[in-house]
Amino acid sequence: MSVWVQLAYLIAAILFILALKGLSSPKNARNGNLLGALGALVATVAVFFSGIGTNNLPVILIAIAVGSVVGIIASRRVKMTAMPQLVALFNGVGGGAAALISVIEFLHGGGESIPALIATVFTVVIGAISFSGSIITFLKLQELMTSRPVVIPAGRWVTILVAVLTVVAAVWLVISPMTWLLIVLLVLALFFGVLFVLPVGGADVPIVISLLNAFTGLSVAASGYVLDNVLLIVAGTLVGASGTVLTSLMAKAMGRPLTSTLFGAFSAKAVTAAGSGEDRPVRSAGPNDVAIMLGFASKVILVPGYGLAVAQAQSTLRELADLLTERGVTVDYAIHPVAGRMPGHMNVLLAEASVPYEQLKEMDEINPEFSSTDVVLVVGANDVVNPAARSDKSAPIYGMPILDVDAAHQVVFLKRSMRPGFAGIENELLFDPKTTLLFGDAKDSLTKVVAALKTT
Amino acid sequence: MSVWVQLAYLIAAILFILALKGLSSPKNARNGNLLGALGALVATVAVFFSGIGTNNLPVILIAIAVGSVVGIIASRRVKMTAMPQLVALFNGVGGGAAALISVIEFLHGGGESIPALIATVFTVVIGAISFSGSIITFLKLQELMTSRPVVIPAGRWVTILVAVLTVVAAVWLVISPMTWLLIVLLVLALFFGVLFVLPVGGADVPIVISLLNAFTGLSVAASGYVLDNVLLIVAGTLVGASGTVLTSLMAKAMGRPLTSTLFGAFSAKAVTAAGSGEDRPVRSAGPNDVAIMLGFASKVILVPGYGLAVAQAQSTLRELADLLTERGVTVDYAIHPVAGRMPGHMNVLLAEASVPYEQLKEMDEINPEFSSTDVVLVVGANDVVNPAARSDKSAPIYGMPILDVDAAHQVVFLKRSMRPGFAGIENELLFDPKTTLLFGDAKDSLTKVVAALKTT
Amino acid sequence: MSPEIGLLTIFILSIFVGFEVVSKVSTVLHTPLMSGANAIHGIVLIGGIIVTAQSESVGVTILGVIAILLGAINLVGGFVVTDRMLEMFKPRAKTPAKEDSR
Amino acid sequence: MSPEIGLLTIFILSIFVGFEVVSKVSTVLHTPLMSGANAIHGIVLIGGIIVTAQSESVGVTILGVIAILLGAINLVGGFVVTDRMLEMFKPRAKTPAKEDSR
């Protein structure tokens, strides 16, 4: 391979690092992503000058073109809310590609040295897990299958059994490379990927996607070792390492250990508790009352949550905020880091309704403000304002930082019922004397409040 | 070289990375340093198994032993306040070692390939600059020569000339490797190092040490290339890169661009302005008055600065703080990041007087407190409390974050005169009606205040 | 330096870079960062190109073409979707300033 | 991969690691960090050992021994003095906690 190609690879690797660096800072995120794309372009051009054979050149070019077009169309057409599952799908196909490449290397007798053979087998296993696991996460998020944790009878034991069988087959394959065994291994790994993701609750899926993303990174790194390609090693390892960090950061932001996410413990609990509805008195009100409270306040904070996304009420919320601002009310949005079902969910949602970025206040920034706020309007949020996170050690969200909504003078909740949120626990704040509830779908309620406000 | 030795080198490199990582966090700093030492040990043992010749083994071992003992004794004996110059000296000898190694490689005809020859010449030049530059910084800090910026007539032109000559000699040497030319180059580089550091004011020296430290790192990396030793490449590059970051962080913490430090502009200005002493009225008081003010306050903040270090008054200050605490006064120390003459100067100084770490408050933490403070006692600090940093765009410290001492009810300065501090600019706060001055050496003044307080 | 150790060194340094570079990311950027990282591993595409270009049997070529297809979808789609996400996140002057002052 | 490119890759990755790893350091630790980094480059000692062990002339041996001496002073002294400095900085529970919450 010529030195120039290797230099191009090195430049691509540097661009990938800069991409990750950029993506970690709000200011440079978009440029970072473009740098990454540039790196990919450099590498893809370079590979054709690396003295690879000229067999199949036309099909190769066609395949690249078709893949690119499919990728572009899928990414452009997808609705904002469906992005997580698209990322999952992309991740899966990447893992699949890595696995296939190693299969091909294996068929070519790529296992001349033991380390290379180990790397080949590793890629096949991890790539296949990532592939099938990602497909399941896609199906869950796309609601093509239930997003509830799927509990197979004796599921844990089956999973462990398949895991053991996979390891055995992998070791055996390293010892005696045989094609039929490779196929068995492939099937086992695919099956394991499915079992691995099935018990995860739909809302935990972002964490799992991130983990599978790290997996794919590692399998790409291993396939780089097999192909003696430094760029694949560096890029794959970067993704593997940063994906691991990211997964643990995500789990931390939701205030619970990774293990419980993976084994569905948390989600299972949520399902159980979700039915509990006590008969304690609450104060509910109509849209007119809420409109009056808001209209005559001097400072209002809006707290959006998952329900806003469900009701697709972002534009209506913005309309309400605009009306209030016109009346001279100070209005801010309080964005909890894990409100909704994916990190940045609220930012994306409100950006869709063109809410100016300056009005979105992060948790640390807004928390001191609540005590001087007249009315907090909580739209379809629950866990992120639940004081149990501060006080109740047994609550699954205990320790998660929350928005200090209970410090405000008055709190209004827009929700459909007394049902709890994602974590499945009662919210004491709903029963607080200063709390008012407006039952109903968030979009309906907001529309009514807006109408009432216009006549107030 | 056996695989085991290379693995040992890799482990050493990992330990060095972990060392830097540890040293960047207060919690792990000390363990980080120990990891670094462990890495050095691993590598030094490994090198003897790397199939080097057995010539001179006894002298080698003796040299290592002697060097280690000298290093240990010097580090153990040095006074806390003299540590910066010791670090400078250590840095210099490291640069010298790198340069010598490359000289030897050159004499061995190490310049078989052009890249190796370039690396050799690079190491010689940078190592020599780092060596002579560090020696000058040592002499300055140790006050074996003036710590003022030394201004040679037409100094800048001489420096540029020497720089150009050095580059010419280096290029020539790469083209035709001759021993006499190497010696000329060595002399030129040493000379350049001297010229480079001479115009830097004594107080800017920490920044220059950090820069030379990065230089040495780079020269070690280059010598690693010459010797085909990955560990030296990794370790040297790590130090080069982190040293560069650190240098710019240091310069930033002092609120001015690196370039002005290096070319002595700032220091020169300081010298000029230092004479200016206006005849405006100030309020001065005696030790008794100050003792009464402090003794009957309910909240006091102590602001230590460079003058505390000059007067070596840290224990007396602590005594005062203890007395006040006994009387029920709330006492805190406000530590500005660049108070004194090296980062962490105040921490080291007060730690020497065993001030409990919890009482030391960093700037961000203490600034909101000043407005509720009765008396702030500023002991030998000036620039770090100068409001000109906020308001006066022409001041050299403009933009540097300062301690908001002027928000307190009363301010007492302990200093010897009306002379300005390091930056050489007038401090308006001295003329403020709420300010009281107690003139005299900080140690004397504090002793008197303590005595007065005991009888109050 | 043996090539094996060289690759190992590169591998380990890459781990450190990967860890450090993202460890300061703010929660808001978790999803785009994940998506961007996801795009980066689509570079496995070039692996697909290499093996397919060397392939001499139809079976292998078919597998290779599938790998290329999947890799290209991952790579191109990944960057495009990340860009679309980030369009939503207009830069906010305050956050970086805050970071600087630490 | 050619060895030259391998070394270059290692060099560049090390730059990134060096940059990233210290970029979050608090001002208080500037001096110890500088001192610790300073100690690390004392590892040039092993370069001195290598060239001296191969030396066959007295002149070179003398230069080599000087290099070893200087390197050992840098290495050993550097770590010891850093440790002494850090003895002064007792850990403060609050600062890291703050960092975690960001």
Ligand SMILES: NC(=O)c1ccc[n+]([C@@H]2O[C@H](COP(=O)([O-])OP(=O)(O)OC[C@H]3O[C@@H](n4cnc5c(N)ncnc54)[C@H](OP(=O)(O)O)[C@@H]3O)[C@@H](O)[C@H]2O)c1
């Ligand atoms: N952001 C992430 O990355 C992420 C990822 C996975 C999990 N999570 C978890 O998700 C939770 C997020 O908290 P959150 O406060 O945003 O949501 P939440 O706690 O799940 O609460 C959502 C609330 O919205 C209400 N709601 C649902 N549909 C509605 C509609 N159409 N109209 C009005 N209200 C509606 C629900 O009550 P009703 O049914 O009574 O209407 C529910 O109480 C956290 O526990 C977090 O850990 C977050």
Ligand SMILES: NC(=O)c1ccc[n+]([C@@H]2O[C@H](COP(=O)([O-])OP(=O)(O)OC[C@H]3O[C@@H](n4cnc5c(N)ncnc54)[C@H](OP(=O)(O)O)[C@@H]3O)[C@@H](O)[C@H]2O)c1
């Ligand atoms: N920390 C670092 O890393 C570092 C490194 C280089 C430069 N610097 C710079 O150094 C400055 C530090 O600020 P600072 O406020 O600590 O110091 P400063 O501004 O230099 O002021 C020191 C004050 O102490 C007084 N003083 C000196 N000796 C004294 C004694 N024996 N007794 C009582 N008072 C005495 C001096 O006034 P009299 O002469 O009237 O007594 C002077 O006003 C900043 O400008 C910073 O940028 C810092």
